[in-house]
Amino acid sequence: MNNPDVIIIGSGIAALTAANQLSKEKNVIIITKSGVNHSNSFHAQGGVAAAIRSNDDWHSHYTDTIIAGCFHNDDSNTRTLVQKGSDYVKQLISDGMPFDQRKDGDLYFGMEGAHSKRRIVHAGGDATGKAIITFMFQQLNDNVSIIEYEMVIDLIVHDHRCIGVITKNANDKLITYYAPSTIIATGGCGHVYATTSNDATVTGDGIAIAYRAGAKLADLEFIQFHPTLLYKDNKVLGLVSEAVRGEGAYLIDRHGNRVMQGVHELEDLAPRDVVARTIFHKQNKGEQVFLNIANVKSFASRFPTIHHLCNEHGIDVNKSILPVTPGAHFMMGGIEANYHGQTSMEGLYALGEAACTGVHGANRLASNSLLEGIVFGHLASNDILNNSIKDRLVPSGDLEKACKQGEGKLINHTVLPQKKELKDKMMKYVGVIRNAKNLQKMKAWLEKYDFFNQTLYELSKNEVEIVNMLTTAWLITTSALERPESRGGHHRSDYPVQVEQWCKQRITRHIDEHNFKSKGAL
Incomplete structure (x- = not known):
């Protein structure tokens, strides 16, 4: 099925949510560079945050989310997350998802950091991701094809419209797929750092391919x-x-x-x-x-x-x-996407951790990540179903040849750094605490390597992955240099302005302005 209706890159919760909805009417291909269970979603120990208890409401969940996010959140999208999140989690339960229950049969609600109430539903104790991903795979119908161990290395773009992808399969053979709609749901970038909770496959690939294609990115400094x-x-x-x-x-x-x-x-x-x-x-x-x-x-x-x-x-x-x-652990920024997951490029959507919808602000609230994948996976699929691009653009032979072979100078294999060196330097210079001197050191080191505007088609998949890591690391580093303040996951020791105090001063005023019911959030 080289000409599906929708291409989905990645196999986590956002990808599967979208695939399940889209496959009711369309043919879908899921492409993942490793096995389908190699995702942060699958390994998620935490649960799904949703205001579905009788003593809870979306106002409280919203307040907790923006306080944790240091008031850097997109207000409208954050409201969407917590309001629609409750409905979609209830629907997931109705569909048969087995979340953990108490002895009396009621759902067990857990407590996590920066939440004002117990509102986290789990499955299998600390195996929520595995349980949800397994459940969602079981729901897929025959309209979904899954291609494992194939790596998307670039988007195919024509007149600023994404019309497909170029991949390398297990035998390093180049393959092209064309579709009216493409979804990037590749996760974040944890393995750009030496110390990470992420699955080994999470190396910033989606961020890098979107950047090379010309899509807008946002908030990459917030790790x-x-x-x-x-x-x-x-x-x-x-x-x-x-x-x-x-x-x-x-x-x-x-x-x-x-x-x-x-x-x-x-x-x-x-x-x-x-x-x-x-x-x-x-x-x-x-x-x-x-x-x-x-x-x-x-x-x-x-x-x-x-x-x-x-x-x-x-x-x-x-x-x-x-x-x-x-x-x-998590990238709050990513490929800029709106309420429906639409990016700045026609035909291209971004979901989950690869996207930046602004719902996490400068610091994600615990257990909002799986929720984000569920909510925006639904919204993006609804948008694609309701606004399908009818014409299927397949490039001419000359354009297809250019896509496969590339133009210009190829990267010299010998000048790429070892992954370990890159990861160690990112942890040292662009880690928990940052300053201009270290960020400049990292930027200079990265720019020694010629990874800009280079074709990748003659490189091995491992080398492409290193190029993606270099690209994502450079984007994080330069973004961190451009934000001279400390906020959430981005802390500058040379700009020790404590936004936390400023945020606290805003909390009461913010709640009063919106006439929130749940003042217990404080």
Whole structure:
């Protein structure tokens, strides 16, 4: 099916939500560079945030979201996220998605950082992503074709309209696919950094291919570092979900002192950027930070994935002390997209972490990521179904030849850096804390490599991935240089303006202006 109605790049929750809706009327191809389960969505331990309890409402969820986002959120899209999110999660439950329940049969609602209420639904304890992705794959019909281990390396653009993609398959053969609509749902860029919670396949590919095609990007400086990655012998072993702190765990130093006391009014459930910076400062002073799980009831059954991870790597959970460190987790920015996932380029949509709809502001609220994929996956598919591009543009032989072979100088294979060197430098110079001197160092290092305006068709898939990493790293670095303030996931030590205080001053006024019911959000 080389000429489908819709091409979807990626296989996470946003991709599958869109595919399920679109396949009711259209032929869809899902293309993923690895196996279908290699996505951040599949590995998501946290749940889905939705105001569906009787004592909750969208106003409260909205307030929590914009406070965590340091008031950098797009107001309209954030309202859409929390309002429609409740409806779509209810529909998911109605369709048979098995979220965890209490003994009385009611849904179990978890608590996570910066939320004012328990509103997180989970599945399989800490295996929500796996459960939802498995469920969604089961819903796919015959109108969806899945192509694994094939990497999209570029978009095909004609008159500023995306008309398809160019891929390399498992045998490094170039293949072209044409479609009236293409959706980028490739996830974020965690593996541009040395320390990350992300699946190994998440290397900023979607950001890079959109940039090369000329699509607008936004807010790439805002990278969220998750505070609690399991860490042993200078190696990240996996993620320790924020839900663990929501169930009573707390951060301590090697002397047993509470790390977050006196730092923020929410202490261990403060927004992620606050907690990550606090741990980072401790580590810079030579201190190690641990998560004390002694207060978490039935840890093994409530968090089976994390429990297994600890046992696998020789960490004794009976001692109730887990070594943790911050790591790159989520990109708030991305390919600029509107309410319907439409980008600045006709025929091109962006969804999930690859997109920037503004719903996360400068710092994502816990468990809003899966929700984003569900909500905007629905909205984008509705837009495509209601406004289909009828004509299918297939380029002439000359244009197709140019797409496949490229023009100009090819990158010299020997001048590309090793991935490890790039990742280490990004962690050092463009990590949790930034300043102009380090950002300039990183920018200069990146620009030694000739990755701009180069054709990629003669490179291996691994080399294309390095080019994508270089491109995304450069975009993050230059964006960080252009924002001379500290806000959310972007913290500049040379501009130590604390927007947190400014945000607090706005909270009461903001709630009063909108006449919110849920003042308990404070």
